[in-house]
Amino acid sequence: MRGDHLRVKEIADEKHPFIYDDDLATRARAIIRDFALRILPVTDKNKRLLGKVSRRDIMTISSSVSSMRVRGVVTEAKYVASIDDDAVSTIREMIRHSAWYAPVVSSAKDATYRGVLSLEDFIRASLKTSPQRLSKPVSEIMCKDVVTCTPDDEVSSVWRLMQTKSFAGLPVVKKDRLMGIVSQKDLLEHGTAFPTFESKKGRFRASVKISSIMKTPALTVEPSAKAVDAARIMVEKDVGRIPVRDAKGRLVGIVDREDVVRLLIK
DSSP: OTTSOOBHHHHSBTTOOOEETTSBHHHHHHHHHHTTOSEEEEEOTTOBEEEEEEHHHHTTSOTTOTTOBGGGTOBOOSOOEETTSBHHHHHHHHHHTTOSEEEEESOSSOOBEEEEEEHHHHHHHHHHHOGGGGOSBGGGTSBSSOOOBOTTSBHHHHHHHHHHHTOSEEEEEETTEEEEEEEHHHHHHTTOOOTTTSOTTOTTOSOOBGGGTOBSSOOOBOTTSBHHHHHHHHHHHTOSEEEEEOTTSBEEEEEEHHHHHHHHTO
């Protein structure tokens, strides 16, 4: 895909929702949950980009703080793209900044919000134009040192682990066997709150096990599968990571969107 002069505006989602900074934070949480968003850009009334709210940001809001405004939880975007930037260069910068999603503005001098660019957008475009770049087996690009949780782990503990490791999802394993997968999306969809921020009178103080909210069976690939197969699953099923297991059902690795994109931009 190098040398094709693909521009951000050709692949970015210009219809991606955004929210004003003076809206209620609970509305931001509802938008993120209902539209299954990873980030929600935040603007002022003139649509100038101010930052973003992510799933992680929104899940640290106590259910009792209903009057909090978005400006109280907004955080700086790791990377901001311009609509006319070169797409490949932009994706490289996003990877360098560990940003799977980047708000897009009109230009470096004009912060008018224009949409969001994601690694998934780039993968989708690459599958159409240069799928041959993803001919390597998954075993050559996957991470073999996988952080996992168990079905009996408490949600609060797994949430803290996700925060510490900056993970958006974890495979669920029991006796080396893959049982399922759990993500921040699952936590948000189930309305699960956590002792680290939930008020003492919160409704979800009782411990909740991962087994009650994990997705099962998990979408998986084998080590011998081609990277292009994993990429298609990511795009078609809207998943950010796929566990890799062998013929005996044992978890041997995990492949995510960043692994796929790194192969594309080599």
